[in-house]
Amino acid sequence: MKVTVNGKVDELPDNSSIAELLAARNLPPEIVIISLNDEVIKRDRWGTLRLNPNDSLDIVRIIGGG
Amino acid sequence: MDDTLLIRGTRVESRLFLGTGKFADYNLIPRVIKASGAKVVTVALRRVDYATPEENMLQYLPEGTILMPNTSGARTAAEAIRIARIAREAGCGDWVKIEVISDQKYLLPDNFETIKAIEVLAREGFVVLPYMSPDLMAAKRMADAGAAAIMPLGAPIGTNRGLKTRELVQVLISEINLPIIVDAGLGRPSEAAEAMELGAAAVLVNTAIATADDPVLMAEAFGLAVQAGRKGYLAGPGATQRFAEASSPLTGFLRNEAEVTP
Numbered sequence: 467m468k469v470t471v472n473g474k475v476d477e478l479p480d481n482s483s484i485a486e487l488l489a490a491r492n493l494p495p496e497i498v499i500i501s502l503n504d505e506v507i508k509r510d511r512w513g514t515l516r517l518n519p520n521d522s523l524d525i526v527r528i529i530g531g532g
Numbered sequence: 533m534d535d536t537l538l539i540r541g542t543r544v545e546s547r548l549f550l551g552t553g554k555f556a557d558y559n560l561i562p563r564v565i566k567a568s569g570a571k572v573v574t575v576a577l578r579r580v581d582y583a584t585p586e587e588n589m590l591q592y593l594p595e596g597t598i599l600m601p602n603t604s605g606a607r608t609a610a611e612a613i614r615i616a617r618i619a620r621e622a623g624c625g626d627w628v629k630i631e632v633i634s635d636q637k638y639l640l641p642d643n644f645e646t647i648k649a650i651e652v653l654a655r656e657g658f659v660v661l662p663y664m665s666p667d668l669m670a671a672k673r674m675a676d677a678g679a680a681a682i683m684p685l686g687a688p689i690g691t692n693r694g695l696k697t698r699e700l701v702q703v704l705i706s707e708i709n710l711p712i713i714v715d716a717g718l719g720r721p722s723e724a725a726e727a728m729e730l731g732a733a734a735v736l737v738n739t740a741i742a743t744a745d746d747p748v749l750m751a752e753a754f755g756l757a758v759q760a761g762r763k764g765y766l767a768g769p770g771a772t773q774r775f776a777e778a779s780s781p782l783t784g785f786l787r788n789e790a791e792v793t794p
Binding site for chain 2: 497524528531
């Protein structure tokens with residue numbers, strides 16, 4: 467299925483979870499924040515919540531800034 | 533006398549706010565925070581780059597630090613609101629520095645979009661500190677919209693040019709009944725002291741410290757300058773005048789009074 471990740475179209479297996487997406491992209495879960503269709507998803511739902519085709523995800527992290 | 537800065541009822545034990553961008557190494561950040569005495573620290577949010585996932589910078593911040601995520605990267609009120617909400621959900625707390633910029637040359641903030649973002653975020657319970665171009669009417673609108681402080685720029689971001697907006701910042705200090713925090717452009721400790729002597733409630737410094745040869749020593753220097761400037765403001769400087777007025781009596785030792793008088 468196609469989803470949008472950080473503004474770019476990405477291809478994922480159907481019914482992927484957020485945790486599976488992060489693992490597939492080698493992103494350490496502890497450093498990221500997930501926003502799905504403009505709603506921040508709490509960490510404890512990352513393993514169970516299944517993504518749908520055309521979902522829009524933002525994977526964000528906190529960095530130094532002024 | 534208790535001179536602790538209050539922002540929406542929160543006691544802030546340092547009038548130097550610190551930005552954490554541009555440091556060569558995150559390991560410098562805890563040392564810089566300690567040397568400066570800063571309690572309020574800004575951070576930014578960015579989309580992850582798959583190629584270079586980095587470590588979590590929050591782990592470098594000492595306990596008791598008040599986080600002030602900024603909305604850098606936002607070009608509109610809607611984008612700033614979205615970033616603020618994500619930051620709060622991510623556990624950054626209620627404080628947010630609104631920064632809406634679409635001018636890429638001078639990075640001057642969009643006061644109009646900023647006011648719109650403040651209206652929404654203040655209603656949602658955020659403690660909103662807007663970065664702004666020092667304009668009295670815009671600052672009044674921001675206060676009415678629910679801002680917790682007003683953060684006019686001293687000079688464009690990252691320029692280290694000092695308090696170029698001095699006259700306009702002075703107007704805000706005199707007319708706006710909120711803490712005025714000079715944000716951006718201060719390049720040297722003396723310039724931070726100048727802003728504080730003028731009556732600024734605090735200053736926010738990043739580039740000047742992060743790009744110094746010795747950031748830890750510069751952080752300490754800024755911390756001291758902010759304290760010195762604040763005390764100078766509270767002490768009430770004496771009047772200036774055009775002609776000299778002797779500090780020591782001129783009469784009575786080598787000459788008598790009649791000889792000195794012109």
